[in-house]
Amino acid sequence: MDAQDLFRKLGAGAKFDFKRFGKDAERFKKKDGSGADVLAGIDFFGTGKRDVSGCDEDFQQCQKESGEEVDEDAGVETDQPLRPTKRKRGVEAATLKICKKKKKNVKSRKQGALSVLCFSVNRIRHQNRIHVRGTDLPDPMATFEELQEEYKLDPRIIQNLQAAGFQNPTPIQMQAIPLMLHRREILACAPTGSGKTVAFCLPLLAHLRQPANRGFRAIIISPTRELASQTHRELLKLSEGLGFRVHIIDKGADAAKKYGPKSAKKFDVLVTTPNRLIFLLKQDPPTMDLSSVEWLVVDESDKLFEDGKSGFREQLATIFLACSSSHVRRALFSATFTMEVEGWCRLNLDNLVSVNIGPRNSAVDTVDQELLFVGTENGKLLAMRDLIKKGFLPPVLVFVQSIDRSRELFHELVYEGINVDVIHAERTQQQRDNVVTSFRAGKIWVLICTALLARGIDFKGVNLVINYDFPTSAVEYIHRIGRTGRAGHKGKAITFFTEDDKPLLRSIANVIKQAGCPVPDYMTGFKKMHSKLKRQLQKRPPRRTTIRTMPRFLRTKGGASRKRFVGADALAAAEREVPV
DNA sequence: GTGCTCG
Structure with missing residues (x-):
């Protein structure tokens, strides 16, 4: 466990009151000479100078586009203005890691080459308004073909993509797909109609590799049956010819027989609304077993986190608990961002990465x-x-x-x-x-x-x-x-x-x-x-x-x-x- | 206010 892991564990959910303690932080820096941020290679107080110039740009853009200047009324939930530590720490650590990774390949003119590589990754992110926060971040991809080389993605999936008219990855796909292929837990926000469905379906299929008879290994939760059935169709299109058994729960009654303990467990991916799934889980004995689930995707996550009496949130909690494998990975997607979901993710997901495309909570300009x-x-x-x-x-x-x-x-x-x-x-x-x-x-x-x-x-x-x-x-x-x-x-x-x-x-x-x-x-x-x-x-x-x-x-x-x-x-x- | 099982 490195210093960063430790800090994350200790400080989970904690807020640093910069207004209150900023002065102390300054004093600490002066007294120490070298500064607190040098302590662990992390800028704890958001006051330290960053040494990799190109990497800062992404952060500033994010800051600007996150709508900090937009009033809260707009339902635009922003980070609290005086809480720069976490965000800066994340972005900075992220860019630092990228530089480190690249360092291995660079032998001569270290400094120059370093900043060039750093810059090109940042430029892709910057040009596509990809804002990403977390540690050990994989580079965004520029084409679907890269996936074949880098991640050994089945070429048939790429063919299916092209047959469905997906030529180039959209910004959310550029960043979310590599992240999920690295089995990272993510919270992703990207505008309406910007390709989120493919962004999570593709890595699911890639990760399953081939059909297996262990029961469902991937689950996608949607707030409405109409959306579930649309996602189901989309998945069928992408997985054509690969033999995966992609299911949607049509009727709870039939499903009990289909997926129960006596079934041959010949299925791979399930798309469903929450309550149908819970109905099956609550049967005695349960007619659904989620212990083999390796990926749990929550689509329209902010809607499914909606609280209140008979809200979705409790249902979602039941499903989270039922995915009992210690290896389960979770990914949350939506076009809109709420502090509530983010807060939950920070506390409960492992080494969370947040991806935001463009300004948060904004309408499309088309x-x-x-x-x-x-x-x-x-x-x-x-x-x-x-x-x-x-x-x-x-x-x-x-x-x-x-x-x-x-x-x-x-x-x-x-x-x-x-x-x-x-x-x-x-x-x-x-x-x-x-x-x-x-x-x-x-x-x-x-x-x-x-x-x-x-x-x-x-x-x-x-x-x-x-x-x-x-x-x-x-x-x-x-x-x-x-x-x-x-x-x-x-x-x-x-x-x-x-x-x-x-x-x-x-x-x-x-x-x-x-x-x-x-x-x-x-x-x-x-x-x-x-x-x-x-x-x-x-x-x-x-x-x-x-x-x-x-x-x-x-x-x-x-x-x-x-x-x-x-x-x-x-x-x-x-x-x-x-x-x- | 909306949406989420079955019968």
């Missing part, structure tokens, strides 16, 4: 974002009808805040002569599956949905996201609008707001502004919201009146001809553009 004041609740329906009347480019996703409201809005729009449907957790699984399939096939133009579809779902070619009801937090907003503008494509998001939504307007306006979309100054100038109020809002969104049909005198104005509601262009486009 989405054209618009805030639309609609006055009152009735104004929303008017605005919605107006949008439909003007013509729109399907497919469109419309988010509302509750199941009841999704039903109500559906009843209002179903007579408009457009192909509209609705999805929420109280529809049957069959209905849910049908809706998703139809929407993917372009048969549904407007899909009304609850938070069920807010995270992870990859509908290719969603042109417009409408936030009919204001999101309950900036994080929720980022995920919702992330259903469009994926993988570099353009998208549009329109968010309705009324007087009632004023409390959260500022934080969401800040997210929009940060992504480079215009926002009126007065919105970001609002007073910051108390964090207490913020929590209340997340639990109890503003009460809204029922979505109902306009008074007759308003309706007849635009409602005479149903056909006119969808513009001719939109109709043609709907037929042309069939989303995958």
Whole structure:
């Protein structure tokens, strides 16, 4: 155990109050002459000078992009401003290690070559906005082919990648894949639609090497069945021809027979929602055994860490405990970052590495974002009808805040002569599956949905996201609008707001502004919201009146001809553009 | 407020 390990063990979860002890630290440095940071080769107090100039850049960029200047209201959870020690220590130690590793290969002109190598790794990270924190970090990869040489990845996986249209690794894939191939436990945050699924699926397959009959060796947990089934499909694509048995729990009842103690354990990877898995674990005797699990991936980790009564968190804890192997590795992924998850990871994961791509908790800049004041609740329906009347480019996703409201809005729009449907957790699984399939096939133009579809779902070619009801937090907003503008494509998001939504307007306006979309100054100038109020809002969104049909005198104005509601262009486009 | 087993 080196000094760093020791410090990590002793100081797990500890915060260094720089404000309080900064003076003492200075004194200590002066008295000691050489400085405290020299003590263990670590900059404990964040005051020491770093000797490798090129390596500092990454840190500064991270600091800047982490949104330190963004107010807390934005739901942008940042590191506390005066806690630089840990972060600096990590980055610095990381870069130092890289230099050390490279040192072996460099014989002449040590210093010069050293900084060049250091610089090139840093440049890759810098150019791709990869911010990484931890010790003993493997270099990011630049191409998928490198994996074949460096990690002996099965060439068939690379073929599958290419067949699926993945040419070059995205930033998150560049860094997360080598890390996981080194069996490192990671917390990874990367924007919506930036390739997180491949980032964790590929190392899983690589690490399993070949099918085995020891039971599940890798598990992926998703917050919704729709996301689980999407990830499952993605895994099948990547593992084609390799013989892996990739499973999804379709029905708990069947699964009991399939995976129980009498089964031949002929399976490798499981994708599931938490409660189905727990159902199997809690059978007597258990019909699921997780003792062979070597990789546990938590997708949408911040959602699955959500606390509260009947929240996901307890379920996740049960699953963590059931993965009883001492060799189990864990990886957590999400588009959004919370201090809670990070804190947990620091305390519970082994030699944690944090990877962040770009600024934390930000919306993608490929989405054209618009805030639309609609006055009152009735104004929303008017605005919605107006949008439909003007013509729109399907497919469109419309988010509302509750199941009841999704039903109500559906009843209002179903007579408009457009192909509209609705999805929420109280529809049957069959209905849910049908809706998703139809929407993917372009048969549904407007899909009304609850938070069920807010995270992870990859509908290719969603042109417009409408936030009919204001999101309950900036994080929720980022995920919702992330259903469009994926993988570099353009998208549009329109968010309705009324007087009632004023409390959260500022934080969401800040997210929009940060992504480079215009926002009126007065919105970001609002007073910051108390964090207490913020929590209340997340639990109890503003009460809204029922979505109902306009008074007759308003309706007849635009409602005479149903056909006119969808513009001719939109109709043609709907037929042309069939989303995958 | 949303989502997460079975019957």
